[in-house]
Amino acid sequence: MVRVRFAPSPTGYLHVGGARTALFNWLFARHSGGAFVLRIEDTDRERSTDEAIEQIVASLRWLGLDWDEYYRQAERHERHLEAAESLLRSGAVYERDGAWWFRVPEAGATVVHDELVGDVRFDNDQLKDFVIRRSDGTFVYNFVVVVDDVDMGITHVIRGDEHLNNTPKQMRIYQALGYPMPLFYHLPMILGADRGKLSKRHGATSVLEYRDRGILPEALVNFLVRLGWAYGDEEVFARDDLVRLFALGDLNKSAAVFEDAKLLWLNQQHMKRADLDSLVHLVEPLVIARGRVTSEMWARVESERLRVGANLLRDRAKTLHDLAATMEILFPVPVECEDGAAVSETQARLMRAVASAIESLSPYTPETIECAVRGVLEREGATLKDVALACRLAVTGRKAGPGLFEILAAIEPATVVARLRAAHARLSGAGEGGS
């Protein structure tokens, strides 16, 4: 039975590097039908905070990484003390200045068998005796991690590269306690664009920041898993695919740079594939948060209209915020025109004609709208190019967007007609002294 754990220290938010470590552990557990344990490593009472725990939990939940067991390391103090006392009795540990020190022999070497990196040899003379229990009575990471991993039956320790140098110390503890060792996998780091340690100056590093930027969790998961793992030439993976295909043997051992461009592309890909109702549901609070559409207005628009609109608009959005911005036009709010081409008097007249032609259309569909508009154009001797931009601008406020007939059909006819007439009045009214 596979048992793995993710063991963050609650000293800050969950960053994308930690999230990827958690993801690999979770994928391996789910792929193998094993257990995924979340263990909060809060033995440093100075730096651990409850807020950090809440942030980490919220991040994992948002990513969809569910755990089967949950532990707080600080709550296992009695058990740690018991293990440490046995080492004190056996002489592997001695007390000095109130702290408990683990004795490391100077001769020989300790070889770490890492399943990813291979055998790594550390000469023991580099290892010095180290503290396992502070003088305040609390225990130190290198000791408790071993006791907990053994007690929790962890079979595979999959963790960040920075722990490779700690592993020989931990191995000595496994040996002193007479415990069997798990398999070790030390993952390469995620770097910033300058190949340095990923930090704030590279942009967002917190998982929750990506949520707030309108990234879908499945897109972040897809992006992170591809930092160090590949399945042939495949790029876009649904969560189920990952669980099915993931294998530790396919992990890469070189560090990867985190770059936003591909994440945004993946986000678009996942938005294109997303269930429409879910997408509409996700974008609702974002639209309302923009301040122009109220929740009452949202509730009044038929859900089918929202689905159709979201479907048309999602091909043009990299993030949920992009989608929210364009979804606004589906509601009866004043249109704010971006700077556009000048609209001629002819175009203004045509818009009025279009408004009348579609005013009482039934059914009101892209096909019937196209038919009506083309009828107007034919009578007026104009082409679609003559009115498309003007109508689009009048109705959506933008120069670019979905096909004209599709987007007109997605908006309530009364709103469309009102916007066309308002634009006509604004344009021709100026010449007639205003009205």
Add this chain to the structure above:
RNA sequence: GUCCCCAUCAUCUAGCGGCCUAGGAUACCGGGCUUUCAUCCCGGCGGCAGGGGUUCAAAUCCCCUUGGGGACGCCA
């Protein structure tokens, strides 16, 4: 400084001795489609860090150099 790890296009990667005059993806640049933008499709640009070996044959194995990263806490 000491120790450890890593090294294929700008970036993510495929490659696990012959299938490689190195494949895919993002980004970028062209073209197609279209009422516009996007999606989509087609094309282009672009890489095995350098040097030694081993081998009939090396991106793939070994060594050195260089470069990058990490660890050296009574942090995790």
